[in-house]
Amino acid sequence: MNTAIIVAAGIGTRFGGDTPKQFVKLAGRPILSRSIEKFDLCDEIDSIIVVAASEFVEQTRELVEEAKFSKPVKIVAGGATRSRSTASGLSAVNGDDGVVLVHDAARPLVSVEDIRSVIEAAAKSGAACLASPVADTIKRVANGEIRETIDRSSLMSAQTPQGFRVKLLRRAFATVADVDNATDECTLVESLGERVSIVTATSPNMKITTQDDVRIAEALLRDDRTSIPLIGFGTDFHRLEAGGPLKLGGVAIDCDLQAVGHSDGDVLLHAVTDAILGALAAGDIGSHFPDTDERWRGADSRKFLEEAMRIAREQGLALGNLDAVIDLERPKIRPHIDEMRQTVSEITGLEIGRVSVKAKTREGVGEIGGSRAISATATVLLFAADRT
Structure with missing residues (x-):
């Protein structure tokens, strides 16, 4: 059984505004709804868990009920950090078999094909991360000056979903001491000495962080629809x-x-x-x-x-x-x-x-x-x- 955990418990400080970004509309529909939909459309996903901030659990439940997704969607309250929120979602996963995916609600453009590829890679190797090659030239700086140009040929920008065998991710959360400082789930699994496979993203999968990002994402959606009546x-x-x-x-x-x-x-x-x-x-x-x-x-x-x-x-x-x-x-x-x-x-x-x-x-x-x-x-x- 494969489960998707969609983490939507952040407060979006950088986004600004009165509405939490997961509820902001992207081309007419809430960002969170679009993110859930991608996993709902993936045949390999059996159930979905949405982790919401405690004060927005009811609003999240209303959003899910209105959308009428075909797969069961469970809403759980998150924690003080991203890792704690993921742990809350993981505790709601039934059993230890199959693959669990962890995805940022703020990445609504992920493709079903990439979700499927992460599931396949995680089932095979134990852990997998969706990522894109770094396109910009990367500089190491100190005191406002460039000290080194980093070879980007081996650099990848980690995205979500990140997939794991359920038992492996449970072990990572139970074993790693400094869970709260981990910026993603792959970091926890890496701390166990486990290898994480890379799945190269085949479509734009930007993370919506600012209000300008919403406009960029809407432009990408329009471009996508241009060829698909x-x-x-x-x-x-x-x-x-x-x-x-x-x-x-x-x-x-x-x-x-x-x-x-x-x-x-x-x-x-x-x-x-x-x-x-x-x-x-x-x-x-x-x-x-x-x-x-x-x-x-x-x-x-x-x-x-x-x-x-x-x-x-x-x-x-x-x-x-x-x-x-x-x-x-x-x-x-x-x-x-x-x-x-x-x-x-x-x-x-x-x-x-x-x-x-x-x-x-x-x-x-x-x-x-x-x-x-x-x-x-x-x-x-x-x-x-x-x-x-």
Whole structure:
């Protein structure tokens, strides 16, 4: 069993500001959430332990619950030093088998591939450290003067995750006397005379220390998204009842039917909203606007789509195109389609030439064919905002 310990117990003195850096948003999502996500996406990781400062345990728990990670995530309180915090996380690891990874929450850009490589190396050799070659020329100085230029050919900059067989890391914490002065876990294991394998990082894995680092990390995320468009698919279904008007695409269509729903029942805007949230892996319309919340009773569905677009823009993304299909038997909506397209275009900022809305009937078959229900599906493509 492989476990990831994500250390998020620091107070971030150098970062400044009123919000601890692990909760600061990076392209729309908390730094800590992005760090946890990388381990959640790694098939080789079975469970995750987050070490938080005692005063932020509850806030960390709320963050984890909101993110809805697929793997079990346990929250524990940290200690006075980094090493003590890691020890708290290690004490929460079940059993002595497998590999344990220790990772700084402030490194949210680590790749799943590098995580996997560290696990493999640690399982084989006992201990492994993700690192990058030192690119700058290194000088030894004294009294404000250069005394020596260091040969950098054998120098590596240690990063995280650092991986260990569970028994080995437990022994290091139990044996090494000066635990509190260790700046990382590899130092403790080295003190035992054990060798630590190096895994060379294959992607940027910067540590966010200052507020300027957040802007740099966001630029790296945008560059990454530039070559990876995001695709989302959304669907919505409502029963119909006698009444009117029927809201579709923000347009009130005069007819003798209306959708049954907690909000205004606009299946087109709901499907588009769901598609955008899906592309962002940001939950669905029900998690953002639950039908148990009276605030959304009878709400204009434009608000839902506007919120989905706000989340996308916070992450530096914009729509590339949108294709939607409405399934209903009546009324005939073809005369209203261009108005729907215009409304969706205005809400999303997508030019109308990239908004496609089509209508289909079910030829009298089923609930939709009997005019007892209506549905819509939508597919969206998102790019980095500077690409659209």
